[in-house]
Structures are given as C-alpha cells and as structure tokens.
Amino acid sequence: MTQIYLRVLASPNADVSNFRIEWDLYAANIILSRLAGVQVFTVAPTQILPPNVDISITDFLNDQQARRSLQLLDYNPDGFARDGRVISIYYLSGANSQTATTIDELSCENNRLTFPILGYTVMPSDVNSSASRFLLAHEIVHSLFARVVESQVDGRVQRNVDDSNPDPNSNGSHSNDPQNLMFPTVPSSQDFTQTDQLPANLLTNAQIQKIIASPYVFQ
Incomplete structure (x- = not known):
C-alpha cells in the first residue's frame, strides 16, 4: 500500500477536545486507504507550539501579521518539514470564516520563507464536532491535487501551482457535487462517526487517480 506523511x-489554546485530532486523522486514513489505497501516517506525535511562534488563525491569514505567520511556518524543530515528503497540519486557535485553508508552495515562496514549506493546512478551532470529521481529509486532498508547473515567460522560468480538480463536474479545485469530499461545503461526517460507513461517491475515479499520482504519495 502507498503512503502519505x-x-x-497545535496551538496551546486550540480546541482539540473530544479526541478531535485523532478522529480527523482516523477519518482521513479511512477515506484515503479504502478508496485510493493510500495510508496516512504521522511522522511524530502532535507537537504543541511554543508561545513565541503561536498565532491565531485570524492573525495567520491577516497580511498585517505576515512576519508572525512566517515565524510559525519556519518553526521546524523536528526537521520533517520542507523536504517535499511531509504535509504540515496546524490546528490554530480562533475562528475562520473560510473554515480551513490549504496553502501551496507558491504562496510560501512569495512570502519569502527562509525554507519554503511544500504543503500545509491550517485548521480553525471553531470547527470541532462529529459532523466535521471529513474536513481534514478534504484539505489533505487539496495538497494531493496540487502540482508545481514551470513555464517560460520572457526568457525566465515562472512557477505556478495547478491544484485543479480532475472531476469533469468540478469548479476549479472544488467539486460541484454536494456528496463529493471536495464540495466547498464539506459533506457532513455525522453518520460516519456513528457507523464507520463512508458515504457513496465520496471521491470519483478521476480524483482517486490524481491522488495516487501525487508527489506526496510514496510506495
């Protein structure tokens, strides 16, 4: 079976009660392993962020707080980040009207990180219920869809990120199907947490094939 890492x-004040992280990881692993044959592994136990790099999700997404956001992303005591193999997941304190956000390498590079992170997701504290356990899986799949594409512009190499959804019924990186994992409003996982049964048509065959071909997926 193939793997992602x-x-x-997590922020010290992030709401990770009710085994939230464990449930989110469990759901992501069930979805990707059963549907795509991709097993989800964590490279280390969950780390609690120290105060000097901790930041709320509101400030993280606020351009006025860019310096502090970069301090968070440059925090790398375990040495696992920024090597092209590991996706970083941050559970941050506070609320976010976008629910969660996945940011690609290009965004990090433009913000002049000391060492660009190739993929990361920020998860807000206000989404912690048995109906939202597919949210992390949704964000991980955004990272698995992403590809860095190089092109020549005026004799210079320009790098862009293509994160398009391969489903023909998709709209950009999201699906138009309310039952699909990649629908902008992620399908409820309420029934899953009670029965361990995945909804039908959660991922299409085209989506599964792009997931399997991701640079983050390893044999």
Missing part, C-alpha cells in the same frame, strides 16, 4: 502541530 503528515506532521501535526
């Missing part, structure tokens, strides 16, 4: 970090 995650490292998980």
